[in-house]
Amino acid sequence: MAENIGAAIGVFDSGVGGLTVVRALRRALPAEALVYLGDTARLPYGNKSPETVRRYSRLNVDFLLGRGVKLVLIACNTASAVALPALADELSVPVLGAVEPGARAAARASQSRRVGVIGTLGTVRSGAYVRALHAIDDSLAVVQHPCPLLVPLAEEGWTDDAVTVTIAERYLTELRALDPDVDTLVLGCTHYPILKPALARAAEHVFGRTLTLVDSADAMAAEAAAILGQRHALATGTGTLDCFVTDHARITELGPRFLGEDPGPVGVIDL
């Protein structure tokens, strides 16, 4: 692997939410070159069928491989849930999804051994977090609930807002009806980290206590560092970031919100 040290880490998502993963990577691995692809022309993936999501994921990975990446991160929970197994089999570089790192972090965090998962319709229907958590510890009790309005609320910028808290409370009330004793909540969508304050308040109201909120961005960054370290492929230079989208319409407005900094010039490509 030594010849790959200078190669970039490739990250793709259905949109701009995956920039929360890039933000975590830049903190954890500041020397790495990063290539980000947001498939903004075809977002969201969360309400599309597995076949469609697999087809789009393949196109995204082909683009990243064309840029010579040494590791692929699937920042999209939906794509991780439905496309990772096939991609991991086929690619010559390692592939890391969003589901397993988040599941491992939740399994470590839960004291009550009762975990809740929230995500898009596609992620919840796939059952990927339930399977991943049970693969780690089959005695874990897992409940999940889809929250389709949270992505548009995050993109609208109503991040710490009374309406967002009200809607989150409604979703979490439905989750609590499934299991009132969960102590850990997996934010199973890359958009959700920027809603953390609203979700924490809603969880406190609904459960009457503080839940541990797990987002997979930090967990993915930590596991990416471990994989590259094990393969002696950690970069030593100055980190860079190249961002690409398939539609430019909202990247200027949304990019800084999810990345936490200006993404610089963003390339627009047609897949």
Next chain:
Amino acid sequence: MAENIGAAIGVFDSGVGGLTVVRALRRALPAEALVYLGDTARLPYGNKSPETVRRYSRLNVDFLLGRGVKLVLIACNTASAVALPALADELSVPVLGAVEPGARAAARASQSRRVGVIGTLGTVRSGAYVRALHAIDDSLAVVQHPCPLLVPLAEEGWTDDAVTVTIAERYLTELRALDPDVDTLVLGCTHYPILKPALARAAEHVFGRTLTLVDSADAMAAEAAAILGQRHALATGTGTLDCFVTDHARITELGPRFLGEDPGPVGVIDL
């Protein structure tokens, strides 16, 4: 045109919202064969760039033309706003968008000559309703405001719901700040008709009086009847409906909500 009497009317939308137009067509033109295409694999169009929306619209029209349609209705406001002029120039069959019929109905309805328009980001940014209303009467005062959360609220089924009223009130308060004297509100998105009760309540709260809500589905159906009548191409048989989508994930759940009846077997195609 006489040889086209038996041909179908083709309708496309970015998703299932355009089934509100099909519902209006089935009421107004019960003898017609209808072909509906929802590009559910690539929805929503509202936050995508004009180039992308034009590319997808072309593919949708090619599918409908392949089924021999005598008239194309673009039920998607975003696609009507950005793709209609180019398509109307190129096609050998008439094309009707969602914008002009809605604008004409609003211009007829307004007493105060002050009209408000709500829609997706893409529709509002395109300025299509403002242009269409001014083309009818350039003394009309027109204000508009994007409402990105209304589509996911409609799809979530929270149609006549306190949260939806609260969110609509926030959007309409921002619209009212632009012009407190509008008396007519154009629902510039095919999803919005099923939110009419919530929008009416929110408008009453915000403006302190009843606004006339104009949705373009009925207006499109009336104009489709006029076009076909003028061309002597009105069908006389028993109406039929063939529905197609590019992704099957949510059609079973959402189809009846927007169509008002069971859509029957839905074909899944890859464009």
